[in-house]
Amino acid sequence: MRAIRAIFKRELGGYFATPIAYVFLTIFVLLCGVFTFYLGRFIELGQADLQSFFLFHPWLYLFLIPALAMRLWAEERRGGTIELLLTLPVTMTQAVLGKFFAAWAVAVVALALTAPIWLTVNYLGDPDNGVILAAYIGSALMAGAFLAIGTCFSALCKNQVIAFVLSAAACLAFVLSGYPLVLEFFGAWAPAVVVEAVSSLSFLTHFNAIARGVIDLRDVVYFVSMIAFWLYATALVIDLKKGR
Amino acid sequence: MVEIEGLTKRFRAVTAVDDVSFAVERGEVLGFLGPNGAGKSTTMKMITGFLAPDAGTVRIAGRDIGEEPVAVKSGIGYLPEGAPLYSDMTPGTFLAFVAEVRGLAPARRRARIEEVIDMVHIGSVLNQPIETLSKGFKRRVGLAQAVLHDPQVLILDEPTDGLDPNQKHEVRNLIRGMASEKVIVLSTHILEEVEAVCTRAIIVSRGRVVSDSTPQALMERSRHHNALSLVVDQALSAVDLEALEALPPAAAVEVSVRSESRTELRIFAKAGCSLVEEVGALARERGWLLTEMHGERGRLDEVFREITSGQLS
Numbered sequence: 267m268r269a270i271r272a273i274f275k276r277e278l279g280g281y282f283a284t285p286i287a288y289v290f291l292t293i294f295v296l297l298c299g300v301f302t303f304y305l306g307r308f309i310e311l312g313q314a315d316l317q318s319f320f321l322f323h324p325w326l327y328l329f330l331i332p333a334l335a336m337r338l339w340a341e342e343r344r345g346g347t348i349e350l351l352l353t354l355p356v357t358m359t360q361a362v363l364g365k366f367f368a369a370w371a372v373a374v375v376a377l378a379l380t381a382p383i384w385l386t387v388n389y390l391g392d393p394d395n396g397v398i399l400a401a402y403i404g405s406a407l408m409a410g411a412f413l414a415i416g417t418c419f420s421a422l423c424k425n426q427v428i429a430f431v432l433s434a435a436a437c438l439a440f441v442l443s444g445y446p447l448v449l450e451f452f453g454a455w456a457p458a459v460v461v462e463a464v465s466s467l468s469f470l471t472h473f474n475a476i477a478r479g480v481i482d483l484r485d486v487v488y489f490v491s492m493i494a495f496w497l498y499a500t501a502l503v504i505d506l507k508k509g510r
Numbered sequence: 511m512v513e514i515e516g517l518t519k520r521f522r523a524v525t526a527v528d529d530v531s532f533a534v535e536r537g538e539v540l541g542f543l544g545p546n547g548a549g550k551s552t553t554m555k556m557i558t559g560f561l562a563p564d565a566g567t568v569r570i571a572g573r574d575i576g577e578e579p580v581a582v583k584s585g586i587g588y589l590p591e592g593a594p595l596y597s598d599m600t601p602g603t604f605l606a607f608v609a610e611v612r613g614l615a616p617a618r619r620r621a622r623i624e625e626v627i628d629m630v631h632i633g634s635v636l637n638q639p640i641e642t643l644s645k646g647f648k649r650r651v652g653l654a655q656a657v658l659h660d661p662q663v664l665i666l667d668e669p670t671d672g673l674d675p676n677q678k679h680e681v682r683n684l685i686r687g688m689a690s691e692k693v694i695v696l697s698t699h700i701l702e703e704v705e706a707v708c709t710r711a712i713i714v715s716r717g718r719v720v721s722d723s724t725p726q727a728l729m730e731r732s733r734h735h736n737a738l739s740l741v742v743d744q745a746l747s748a749v750d751l752e753a754l755e756a757l758p759p760a761a762a763v764e765v766s767v768r769s770e771s772r773t774e775l776r777i778f779a780k781a782g783c784s785l786v787e788e789v790g791a792l793a794r795e796r797g798w799l800l801t802e803m804h805g806e807r808g809r810l811d812e813v814f815r816e817i818t819s820g821q822l823s
């Protein structure tokens with residue numbers, strides 16, 4: 267626990283010592299606003315909820331989260347500090363978790379900074395705050411899953427740009443697999459089980475379920491196991507690649 | 511204290527470390543020498559648990575690093591090759607991070623950090639981002655990090671690379687000062703450093719240990735061991751080279767300067783012999799205008815070259 271906390275603190279400090287965290291936070295909040303008020307026609311629809319706001323989260327995460335994750339391990343390997351880190355008395359699990367939680371914390375801070383939008387709906391109308399809270403939780407979980415994928419690609423590639431591109435592509439696959447268009451494409455020729463399986467792997471399916479206001483254990487388990495799986499893969503990849 | 515047995519590491523076609531075994535006890539300062547690419551750093555990476563060996567074991571204080579990695583690592587201080595550091599941190603925050611990960615008691619943390627800061631003289635750059643530090647200062651921060659928890663075992667990969675002469679001197683003093691209660695393994699390309707701080711020297715070449723002895727013993731293998739250099743203020747004709755060569759302990763004589771008024775020559779000694787007395791006596795007897803005479807201890811670079819190019823042993 268001590269080691270995780272120390273690594274977490276260092277990594278978080280690293281985000282704020284460089285412009286990364288500030289750029290991420292600013293862009294995220296800005297785009298949330300633009301999408302919600304402009305593209306989502308939040309005002310015109312006159313609905314007192316945040317559906318249009320959360321609708322865009324998967325698409326924002328698609329390119330913002332890989333940017334947040336790409337440095338996590340790629341930079342350690344490039345700078346050789348991985349040798350320093352992994353010869354300290356820490357386990358691989360502690361190192362992977364400490365770094366992951368730091369990036370996740372930045373994402374959660376970004377979500378928290380969108381509170382003005384939530385305050386606006388409460389000012390304008392009378393939304394169901396329980397649903398909004400559920401959606402926020404779902405969004406945070408989804409951010410974690412995106413991050414875990416990004417972490418794994420960051421461990422795989424020494425080059426941050428390649429790590430970014432590959433993880434964005436992988437994330438896109440996980441988002442698209444829940445999109446009606448893609449499901450129809452599968453539905454045209456594949457048996458229903460396959461369509462079901464593809465859809466159940468999708469971030470969208472589970473996120474939308476939570477965002478409707480019902481925190482179903484299955485959706486939470488999905489995101490948590492997604493995170494666990496990708497972090498486990500990260501640890502394996504680091505072990506395999508650290509000496510190169 | 512540190513026991514290494516049959517350590518082997520392959521990188522695709524290259525066998526970087528090939529069946530390396532040795533043991534180091536407390537109080538020893540082991541110099542780890544060898545040409546570029548000999549496998550020094552790779553061996554150190556396995557000793558410190560960064561790389562898993564393909565074969566062989568590393569035991570520290572009786573514990574296998576493969577079986578108890580965290581416990582064993584907590585007793586090791588390591589300066590990796592090139593002293594990699596988190597460039598976005600300052601030396602101060604970096605040392606605090608290492609102290610925290612290493613679990614130094616919070617009460618002791620501050621005092622200990624201040625101690626090592628003084629030890630390697632980085633007080634003046636404590637709050638400067640590491641990426642803006644000069645190479646030598648980075649190396650010092652790396653050293654500070656390695657000794658922070660006062661480890662039983664210190665593994666230093668080229669600790670004085672990039673340091674100025676004063677700092678080199680200080681680091682050597684530091685190493686000597688810690689030597690009695692620790693196991694220290696250091697790699698270096700500076701052979702005088704081996705002479706200055708090491709109690710033992712292992713030479714590796716192409717992944718194998720090719721020599722394991724003391725710096726003293728290595729120097730004794732040098733052609734220059736116990737050789738005498740003479741400066742005579744006379745022409746060469748006045749000096750009886752044959753008589754010098756005929757002295758029982760003399761192996762050979764080489765003349766390096768020959769002018770009307772000055773002759774410089776070097777007399778090599780046979781193994782285990784000393785020349786001083788007999789050469790001195792001969793010079794007095796013949797009345798040579800001897801103005802300088804000094805003995806040599808041997809040249810490590812020469813021995814190193816011979817051993818690693820495979821002519822010796």
Ligand SMILES: Nc1ncnc2c1ncn2[C@@H]1O[C@H](COP(=O)(O)OP(=O)(O)OP(=O)(O)O)[C@@H](O)[C@H]1O
Nearest residue numbers: 509510521524526545546547548549550551552553
């Ligand atoms: N990650 C790696 N992948 C492939 N080969 C490697 C790797 N690391 C080391 N090697 C090879 O292993 C051999 C030993 O390298 P090592 O770095 O241990 O040498 P060294 O003795 O420390 O050399 P130097 O004096 O230059 O520091 C070299 O041939 C090197 O090319």
Ligand SMILES: [Mg+2]
Nearest residue numbers: 550551552591
């Ligand atoms: Mg090396």
